[in-house]
Amino acid sequence: MPELPEPAVEEVSDGVFAYLQLHGQWGLNNAAFITAGDSVTLVDTCFTERRSRALADAVHRTAGDRPVRTLINTHHHGDHTHGNYVFGPGVTIVGHEKCREEVIATGLGTQALWPDVDWGEIVVTPPTVTFDERLTLYAGDLELQLIYVGPAHTTNDILVWLPERRTLIAGDVVFNGGTPFCVFGSLAGSLRALDTIRALAPERIVPGHGPVCGVEALDGIESYLRFVEETARKGHEAGVTPLDLARQTDLPDEFAALHDSERFVANLHRAYSELNGDPPGTPLPMPTVMPDMIAYNGGQMPQCLA
Ligand SMILES: [Zn+2]
Numbered sequence: 001m002p003e004l005p006e007p008a009v010e011e012v013s014d015g016v017f018a019y020l021q022l023h024g025q026w027g028l029n030n031a032a033f034i035t036a037g038d039s040v041t042l043v044d045t046c047f048t049e050r051r052s053r054a055l056a057d058a059v060h061r062t063a064g065d066r067p068v069r070t071l072i073n074t075h076h077h078g079d080h081t082h083g084n085y086v087f088g089p090g091v092t093i094v095g096h097e098k099c100r101e102e103v104i105a106t107g108l109g110t111q112a113l114w115p116d117v118d119w120g121e122i123v124v125t126p127p128t129v130t131f132d133e134r135l136t137l138y139a140g141d142l143e144l145q146l147i148y149v150g151p152a153h154t155t156n157d158i159l160v161w162l163p164e165r166r167t168l169i170a171g172d173v174v175f176n177g178g179t180p181f182c183v184f185g186s187l188a189g190s191l192r193a194l195d196t197i198r199a200l201a202p203e204r205i206v207p208g209h210g211p212v213c214g215v216e217a218l219d220g221i222e223s224y225l226r227f228v229e230e231t232a233r234k235g236h237e238a239g240v241t242p243l244d245l246a247r248q249t250d251l252p253d254e255f256a257a258l259h260d261s262e263r264f265v266a267n268l269h270r271a272y273s274e275l276n277g278d279p280p281g282t283p284l285p286m287p288t289v290m291p292d293m294i295a296y297n298g299g300q301m302p303q304c305l306a
Contacts (some may be wrong), residue, residue, distance in 0.1 A: 004305060007051075009058050012212055013165040013205050015142075017062060021046070023176050024209030025259045027306030029079040031057050032160070032169045032206045036140025041071040043160050043169050044208075045083030047306040052083020055197065062198070070137065072093060073127055074171025074208065075154045076102035077184075078110045079306065084125035094137065095127030097263020098146055100114055103127070113290070114304040143270035149193040151186040151281030153208075157193065161200055168202035176210030176217050178259040180224055183266040183289060186280035187232075188210070191225050194218050224255050228264070232271030242268035243292040262297035265289075266292060 010018045015035045015174050021028040031044040034111045046052040057118055059068060064250070068087045072081055073095035084093055095103075103126035111119050135146040143163060150157040153172040160169035173180070173193045173271050182190045198215060235245035246265035255261065269289045294301055 001303075004089045005189065007054060007058065008213065009062055010212060012206060013162070013167045016162065016165060016167055018206040018212050019058055019171075020211065021051070022211065024175065024207070024211075024260060025305050026302050027079055027109045027114070027304040029077075029172075029208055029209055030156060031055055031080075033063070033290065034067060034139040034142065034144070034162075035063045036142050038066055038138075040066050041070045041072065041137070041139040041144065042087065043072045043073070044074055044080040044171070046084065047082050047304075048118060049077040049086065049122055050118065051306060052086040055083065056086055058130070071141070072144075072158075072160055073099050073103075074169070075099055075150075075157045076106060076159065077172065078106065078108075080171065080208070081125075082119075082122045085123040092129055093125065093127040094129045094131075094146065096150065096156040097130040097132055098160050099152070099158075100126040100130050102154070102156060114303065117304055117306050135251075147196065149196050152189040152193040153182060154178075154184040154283040158183065159193075159197065159200075161202070163200075166198060166201070166203035168200060168204070168207070169206045170197065170208060172208035173197070174205055174207035174213070174217065175203075175258075176207040178209045178261040179223050179255070179261050179267075181260075181263045181266065182225070183263070183270045183284060184281075185270070186273075187225060187229060187267065187271050187274055189280045191222065191229075194222050194225075220254070224258070225267075226229075227252070227255065228267045228271055232268050232275060235268070236272055236275045240271055240290065243295060246292075246296050260302060262293050262302055265292045265296040 019031040034041045145161040
């Protein structure tokens with residue numbers, strides 16, 4: 001296990017805090033919270049019980065006795081939703097309608113991938129308020145716009161946009177320093193989501209993984225996704241499997257240097273699906289994709305640092 005920094009709270013705008021679990025590798029997601037009026041609005045939780053309780057402690061240290069009343073899930077993945085239950089039955093959990101479906105359908109299935117992680121006693125707890133395209137919430141007087149941008153990283157990604165603060169809580173549509181991952185969503189949709197973010201013109205972005213950044217971080221994500229798109233187009237035309245294609249491809253240094261670069265082969269699977277004409281977000285056969293990712297990773301399951 002590499003040496004990891006302690007999770008950190010960073011105030012990105014008055015009363016708006018990022019909760020950062022650096023450096024954002026597998027299992028190390030970010031959350032965010034907004035203190036306003038007499039309560040707290042939280043965006044996302046963590047992968048394990050221990051990490052989610054540490055998040056709850058950090059919120060309490062920062063916000064005092066103000067309770068978390070609203071919890072927003074940016075998408076269904078367990079590293080953003082497993083800890084929902086820690087915040088109690090009195091909390092309203094908001095997410096995309098497909099986020100609720102996927103939280104329920106996935107259950108604790110991810111745990112089988114990483115049996116050595118100390119998961120704790122997780123109680124699967126899906127969103128209780130769902131929406132389709134857009135929803136506006138208020139944290140005190142502060143407007144939070146929830147904007148659906150899926151399928152992108154998953155089928156159910158939403159942005160949390162604070163227009164008065166030019167601040168965006170982006171979920172996993174933005175990985176800063178890690179490899180983008182669109183196997184559960186869409187490659188074309190991931191590119192479109194970047195356009196949506198650019199049009200909002202945020203001054204600061206809390207990414208789903210990695211340090212707080214600005215819009216300049218989107219350029220590297222876009223060039224990676226374009227590289228996947230172009231590589232897949234050639235490989236698909238030549239009839240090469242995603243795994244063989246990944247192995248034959250020299251990943252440029254700037255992409256090889258990103259955390260979790262083994263996601264490349266999984267992303268190629270998604271690109272192939274779209275080249276085959278499947279609708280964005282069509283579920284891929286994980287019993288094929290996961291073994292390919294393991295094979296491309298030298299026969300090892302990628303390490304989860306949760
Ligand atoms: Zn995710």
